[in-house]
Amino acid sequence: MIGATLVDIRHHVESLASDTGTYYLRCGRTGERPVPATGLYFEDRPVARAAARGTEQYRAVLRQYDPQLPDYDVIACQRPRTGATADGQPTVDVPPPQASESRTVDGRSRVDFCHRLAGALFETIADSPHDGVEDAIMDTYFQTAESIDSADELCLRLLESIATELEDRLDSDEQLEILRATADRLPPRPPTRDPLEATLSRLRSCTLLEEYVLERGTVEFGVLEPASRVMTVRGYALRRPGTRVVTLPVVVELLRRWTGRELSVDWVRVDAERRGACRLAVTTCRTDGSNGLLTVPEVTTS
Structure with a gap:
């Protein structure tokens, strides 16, 4: 299943990450940090490039679910450092710039939000015992998408298709389990x-x-x-x-x-x-x- 592939690719990208890394991935055009590498850092540029390949593969697979997924030019960057030791080595990491979460829909904020959420939902469903839900979602979505040209509208219909099939096929406890697991896959929000x-x-x-x-x-x-x-x-x-x-x-x-x-x-x-x-x-x-x-x-x- 495609969803299982998404999970495997995400695990691969996460396995390359390092707590002490100084390299991160971003879109060279928009500055967005793409899923599934959001919030991850890598030890050196070759590892970051391997993570970039995995990220591009992940997004290519996700695009099979939604052809309107934003197309990013994924590049590896090193976050700058300030300060130096006695021998001139840098000591303090400066976090990389983050793309604003308050951009308007013209900046694709709505589209990106929906695709991040949809990707996490597909991963969760793929890891769940609920066989057939993925295919049912896509059948519902494609039937709806045939008459829609707007990328903004398509991303909304994708979430609606997911909600429809989960509601029809899962009981209340199973629904909450899927949604909570999806929330856990996304970057944590501050208290x-x-x-x-x-x-x-x-x-x-x-x-x-x-x-x-x-x-x-x-x-x-x-x-x-x-x-x-x-x-x-x-x-x-x-x-x-x-x-x-x-x-x-x-x-x-x-x-x-x-x-x-x-x-x-x-x-x-x-x-x-x-x-x-x-x-x-x-x-x-x-x-x-x-x-x-x-x-x-x-x-x-x-």
């Missing part, structure tokens, strides 16, 4: 007192939503259980008006910041007077029925 607010801020920065308001609750969400937060989001890119809202990216981003074992998205309301703003309740405990981790249905209020 925060309010993981849900940080999650929504991240999604806004990559233009997956335009505005959000946390309507009630406290910053203790994720610390004291059970807890519930009600949020209103407007301009959410993964909302299908009149049908459902895909919650998958919200949940994965939250799980990168929160370590609790239970989670649900309980409901959605759409207020037509507020330009289609959606209200969702995120709860840190198990609920009866659907857990809303992948999608939730819309209910329009008068």
